[in-house]
Amino acid sequence: MNPSVDALRRVFGPRIGRALVSCGDTIVYVDAGRVAEALRWLKETPGQQYNYLVDVTAVEYRDPERPLEVVYELFSLDRRAALRVKAELSKDRLEIDSLVPLWAGANWLEREVYDMFGITFRGHPDLRRILMWETYAEGHPLRKDFPLRGRFSRAEQVRQALGANPEAHYSMDELSIAETYHELPEDMRERLARGERGVIPEPGRERGRE
Amino acid sequence: MGLSPGHATPGPESRVLSGMSPNWMTTKLDFLVNWARTSSLWPMPFGTACCAIEFMATAASRFDLARFGMERMAFSPRQSDVLICAGRLPFKLAPVIRRIYDQMTQPKWVISMGACASTGGIFDNYAMVQGIDTVVPVDVYVPGCPPRPEGLLYGILLLHKKIRGETVVDGSLRQERPLDETGLRLPPDEVDELSEPFGNSIHQTRSA
Ligand code: SF4
Numbered sequence: 001m002n003p004s005v006d007a008l009r010r011v012f013g014p015r016i017g018r019a020l021v022s023c024g025d026t027i028v029y030v031d032a033g034r035v036a037e038a039l040r041w042l043k044e045t046p047g048q049q050y051n052y053l054v055d056v057t058a059v060e061y062r063d064p065e066r067p068l069e070v071v072y073e074l075f076s077l078d079r080r081a082a083l084r085v086k087a088e089l090s091k092d093r094l095e096i097d098s099l100v101p102l103w104a105g106a107n108w109l110e111r112e113v114y115d116m117f118g119i120t121f122r123g124h125p126d127l128r129r130i131l132m133w134e135t136y137a138e139g140h141p142l143r144k145d146f147p148l149r150g151r152f153s154r155a156e157q158v159r160q161a162l163g164a165n166p167e168a169h170y171s172m173d174e175l176s177i178a179e180t181y182h183e184l185p186e187d188m189r190e191r192l193a194r195g196e197r198g199v200i201p202e203p204g205r206e207r208g209r210e
Numbered sequence: 211m212g213l214s215p216g217h218a219t220p221g222p223e224s225r226v227l228s229g230m231s232p233n234w235m236t237t238k239l240d241f242l243v244n245w246a247r248t249s250s251l252w253p254m255p256f257g258t259a260c261c262a263i264e265f266m267a268t269a270a271s272r273f274d275l276a277r278f279g280m281e282r283m284a285f286s287p288r289q290s291d292v293l294i295c296a297g298r299l300p301f302k303l304a305p306v307i308r309r310i311y312d313q314m315t316q317p318k319w320v321i322s323m324g325a326c327a328s329t330g331g332i333f334d335n336y337a338m339v340q341g342i343d344t345v346v347p348v349d350v351y352v353p354g355c356p357p358r359p360e361g362l363l364y365g366i367l368l369l370h371k372k373i374r375g376e377t378v379v380d381g382s383l384r385q386e387r388p389l390d391e392t393g394l395r396l397p398p399d400e401v402d403e404l405s406e407p408f409g410n411s412i413h414q415t416r417s418a
Binding site for chain 1 (some may be wrong): 297301302304305306308309334335336337339341342344346389392394398399401404405
C-alpha cells in the first residue's frame with residue numbers, strides 16, 4: 001500500500017474512504033466534494049509531489065445501485081510513485097470540481113469525461129464535447145443506459161452528421177489564429193464565431209444534457 | 211493526336227490506316243476519352259484508419275500504383291479523379307468527406323476500400339457511418355479487413371473497366387447530385403436499410 005494513503009488520512013480524516021491495492025496499484029477513494037483539495041495537497045506537499053496527472057476518466061458499473069466513479073491517475077515524476085484516486089458520484093448529481101486550475105492538461109481529459117459520461121466539471125473554462133461534435137444530441141455514449149447503436153435511426157444520425165459544419169470543429173484558440181482574427185475574410189470570421197453550430201435542416205431534439 | 215503504333219496498344223477500336231502518315235489514326239471519341247481517363251486517374255486518398263496503411267503499401271514501390279497512371283496523390287480535391295476512402299468513416303467525418311466529394315471536379319469516381327468504408331464493418335455502433343454509400347455515391351467496393359494491395363489493385367482495374375464502358379454522350383453520368391432538402395443523399399428509409407446489420411453481427415448479443 002502506497003504510504004501516501006496514510007498521509008492523506010492524517011490530513012483529511014474521514015474524507016478519505018477505503019483504500020485497496022489492485023495489481024500492485026494503490027487505489028484510494030476520496031469524498032467527491034474534497035477531491036480537488038486532496039489532489040492539490042498531493043501535488044504540492046513536499047514528500048508527495050504527485051506533479052503529473054496521467055489521466056482522468058470515469059467508470060460506470062452495470063449494477064445500477066453503484067455510483068459512477070471518476071478516476072484520477074497520478075504520478076510523481078520526482079519520486080517515481082503512482083497513485084490512483086477515485087471519487088464516487090451519485091447518478092442524480094454528476095458534478096465535481098475541475099482540476100484545470102491545478103493541471104492545465106486536465107482540460108481535454110475532463111472534456112472527454114463530460115462528453116462520454118455527462119459529468120459536469122465545476123470551474124472548467126471550456127466544457128464542450130471533444131470526441132462527438134458539439135451539436136450531438138443523443139446523450140453520453142459511455143453511459144450504461146446508452147444503446148450501442150445510438151438513440152436515433154441511422155438516417156437521422158447521417159442527416160445530423162451531414163448538417164454539421166466541418167470548419168467549425170476547431171475553436172479559434174485551437175487554430176492559433178485568435179490574434180489574426182480581424183484580418184481574416186468576412187465569411188471565415190463568421191464561421192469561426194458561430195462555433196461548431198452546423199446548419200441542420202430542422203432543429204434536432206436536444207438530449208445533450210440530461 | 212500523336213498516338214503512333216509504338217505507343218499505347220491500339221486495340222481493335224483504333225487502327226493506323228496504311229498509306230497515311232503514322233502520326234494519324236482514327237478512333238472513336240469515347241475510346242479515346244476513356245483511354246485518357248483510365249490512364250491517369252489521380253487518387254484523392256481519404257485515409258482514416260488501418261486500411262490507409264495498406265493503401266500506402268499499394269502506393270509504394272512493391273505494388274506501385276504508378277503503373278496504372280496513379281503516380282500522383284492529389285491531396286487537393288480540385289485536382290483529383292478518384293476518391294479512395296481507406297478506413298472507417300465516423301459520423302464526425304461524414305460532412306468532411308461529403309465536402310471533399312463536392313469539391314472534386316467531374317469526372318469523378320469513388321472507391322470504398324475495406325469492410326468498414328463499405329458497410330461499417332466491425333463498428334456497428336453509435337459513432338460510425340454504416341457504409342459511405344449513405345454519404346457519397348460509390349463506384350467500386352473493395353472487401354477485406356484490410357484488403358490486400360492486390361485487392362485494391364483489382365478494385366482499381368474494375369474501375370478502369372467501368373470507365374471504359376462509359377460514354378461522353380451520356381451527360382447524366384457527370385451530373386452533380388447535391389444533398390436533397392432532407393439533408394441526405396438517399397431517402398431516409400434507404401439509409402436505414404443500408405445500415406441494417408447483417409451476417410454475423412445480427413447474432414451477437416449486445417448490452418442495452
Ligand atoms: S476494414 Fe479493417 S483494416 Fe480497414 S479500417 Fe476497417 S478495421 Fe481497419
